[in-house]
Amino acid sequence: MEIKKGIGVSPGVVISTAVVLDAEDLLIPKRQVPADEIPHETARFNEAVTRSLEELSVLRDSVAAKHGKEISGIFDFHLGVLRDKGLLTQVASEIKNNHSTAEYAVSMVMRRYANAFLGMSDRYLSERVKDIYDIEKRVLHNLIGQKQQDLLRLTTDVVIIAHDMLPSQTAALDRLHVRGFATDAGGRTSHTAIVARAMGIPAVVGLGNITSEVNGGDTVIIDGNHGVVIINPDEQQLAEHRETERRRLHVEHELSALRDLPAETKDGHVVSLQANIEFPAEVDDALDKGARGVGLYRTEFLFLANEVEPTEEVHFEAYADALRRLSGRPLVIRTLDLGADKYTQAKAQNPERNPFLGDRSIRMCLHDIPMFKRQLRAIMRASVLGDVRIMFPMISTLMELRQAKMVLNDVMEELEDEGVTFRKDIPIGMMMEVPSAAIMADNFGKEVSFFSIGTNDLIQYTLAVDRTNEKVAGLFCPAHPSVLKLVRDVIRAGARNSIGVSVCGEMAGEPLYTLLLLGLGLNTFSMNGPDIPEVKKIIRSVTMEHAKQVARRVMSFDSERQVMHFLREETRKIDPEAF
Ligand code: PEP
Ligand code: MG
Numbered sequence: 001m002e003i004k005k006g007i008g009v010s011p012g013v014v015i016s017t018a019v020v021l022d023a024e025d026l027l028i029p030k031r032q033v034p035a036d037e038i039p040h041e042t043a044r045f046n047e048a049v050t051r052s053l054e055e056l057s058v059l060r061d062s063v064a065a066k067h068g069k070e071i072s073g074i075f076d077f078h079l080g081v082l083r084d085k086g087l088l089t090q091v092a093s094e095i096k097n098n099h100s101t102a103e104y105a106v107s108m109v110m111r112r113y114a115n116a117f118l119g120m121s122d123r124y125l126s127e128r129v130k131d132i133y134d135i136e137k138r139v140l141h142n143l144i145g146q147k148q149q150d151l152l153r154l155t156t157d158v159v160i161i162a163h164d165m166l167p168s169q170t171a172a173l174d175r176l177h178v179r180g181f182a183t184d185a186g187g188r189t190s191h192t193a194i195v196a197r198a199m200g201i202p203a204v205v206g207l208g209n210i211t212s213e214v215n216g217g218d219t220v221i222i223d224g225n226h227g228v229v230i231i232n233p234d235e236q237q238l239a240e241h242r243e244t245e246r247r248r249l250h251v252e253h254e255l256s257a258l259r260d261l262p263a264e265t266k267d268g269h270v271v272s273l274q275a276n277i278e279f280p281a282e283v284d285d286a287l288d289k290g291a292r293g294v295g296l297y298r299t300e301f302l303f304l305a306n307e308v309e310p311t312e313e314v315h316f317e318a319y320a321d322a323l324r325r326l327s328g329r330p331l332v333i334r335t336l337d338l339g340a341d342k343y344t345q346a347k348a349q350n351p352e353r354n355p356f357l358g359d360r361s362i363r364m365c366l367h368d369i370p371m372f373k374r375q376l377r378a379i380m381r382a383s384v385l386g387d388v389r390i391m392f393p394m395i396s397t398l399m400e401l402r403q404a405k406m407v408l409n410d411v412m413e414e415l416e417d418e419g420v421t422f423r424k425d426i427p428i429g430m431m432m433e434v435p436s437a438a439i440m441a442d443n444f445g446k447e448v449s450f451f452s453i454g455t456n457d458l459i460q461y462t463l464a465v466d467r468t469n470e471k472v473a474g475l476f477c478p479a480h481p482s483v484l485k486l487v488r489d490v491i492r493a494g495a496r497n498s499i500g501v502s503v504c505g506e507m508a509g510e511p512l513y514t515l516l517l518l519g520l521g522l523n524t525f526s527m528n529g530p531d532i533p534e535v536k537k538i539i540r541s542v543t544m545e546h547a548k549q550v551a552r553r554v555m556s557f558d559s560e561r562q563v564m565h566f567l568r569e570e571t572r573k574i575d576p577e578a579f
Helices: 035-067 069-083 085-098 102-119 123-144 167-171 191-199 235-256 282-288 299-303 312-326 362-367 369-382 398-417 435-439 441-445 455-463 470-475 481-496 511-519 529-540 544-554 560-574
Strands: 002-005 007-010 013-020 158-162 178-183 203-205 219-223 228-231 270-277 294-298 330-334 387-392 428-432 450-453 500-503 524-528
Touching (some): 007 191, 035 069, 035 085, 035 167, 069 085, 069 123, 069 167, 123 167, 167 191, 191 203, 219 235, 282 529, 294 312, 294 524, 312 330, 369 387, 387 450, 428 435, 428 441, 435 455, 435 481, 441 450, 441 481, 455 481, 481 500, 481 560, 511 529, 524 529, 544 560
Parallel strands (some): 158 178, 178 203, 270 294, 294 330, 428 450, 500 524
Antiparallel strands (some): 007 203, 013 219, 219 228
């Protein structure tokens, strides 16, 4: 048995038999053809491109239908590269001038493309290099006559172990039989990770050398929640995980009955459970899990499939799509939260030394007013299509909030001058994720319609723990009394100012904290869709009075260990199947 720690990028725990994908790097020998074969080689290349374009269009359309345009946009990038006249001319010239075979010409030119990306030496673009390899491999397979590694014809359940999964491979996985995957390479913001998450396939990446430690046929546990892979688990481990899986399936089945019931305590106190989404298509699954709306739409994911900034129309289409799916339920659109670990930092010419404390989120938007306005215009235009609310992220000073609202006012005036209709009294809220704002919550409460506590960042900034650094992951803890005091004070400030307060960080979806948050008076919980049923079950099993007692007791502790221990005990008393 061996336990390996990587980065959990898509949640869920699975046990299955491993299929190890070979490093598929095709060896293309340098070979020349006589002059009279040049037209034939050129024709072969053109045919391979045509076939690849056809395959990609089919793939794009099926991914768009299943998972939405944001993910399928990755394949628009592939299609764009393959239609690029510069690329096609370079390959044709390589064949013509150097008498190269079509295979060799393709690999030469594509490597040149890849090197151009690599030369820029940043992380965002290095993810794009993988897309270039993906395209190269597809064209080569079509030239050589082999089909891409075909994982579509599986007949039994497997987990896939690979050096890396290309975005297109991931999107084409057979959801029925591929239970999970684990890779040597990869990072949290890679396309592959995001596609896996949207497809609901548990995944752990960044494991270093998992491909050399697993043999095909080995039994493997992939725990996407904790970023752990266990190779050939012993009987005890296996039994534990089987039990976890059995419980999960049982609980899932049982919980599906709660779907249409309100999140109401035994003594009639009702709260709203909403979903966090990255793509409009996720709305359907969230509603299926019982979400009453979207409490956090992370719009920065619109940058995922685009090399360039999304246009106003791209923003608008995405919002309109989400609103159509929500049929009148609320949609909290968070304005762009770029920077730090999300997209732009890696593209920057001069990367920041401390990006989490740098030009991120609302700060970046206020430094790029045209970009900010494009998004705000789209949100306001969409505001007449449903229950839209705006939320500004990472506000740390009152001045910042006022500036953001001023830009929004400018946008409203412009739209009015253009005769465009929009909702003038759109609710404007802010994220509470920086301690300076949480401490001043009373002042902020007079200037916004709602707060949403982003515990992921609030913990990071309160405890000085980088949320992406695995070396200090043990210190990242929602139960730290300092964090809990800030959460409590924000909820109180919300009540004093008669405005709504939600928590939209991961803490909201962790059953361990449900009793506490409820008892502190939280009225909206926003979480990943799959977490909703379990949280609802706990809420429906307790009285508000009991939750308040729990909260009072928790707030008297001075260590996170005491808090967690007490919450675990109390939660198990009312829901023995929790955790
Ligand atoms: C948070 O910080 O808690 C949050 C919800 O935002 P994100 O995870 O996108 O930073
Ligand atoms: Mg945040």
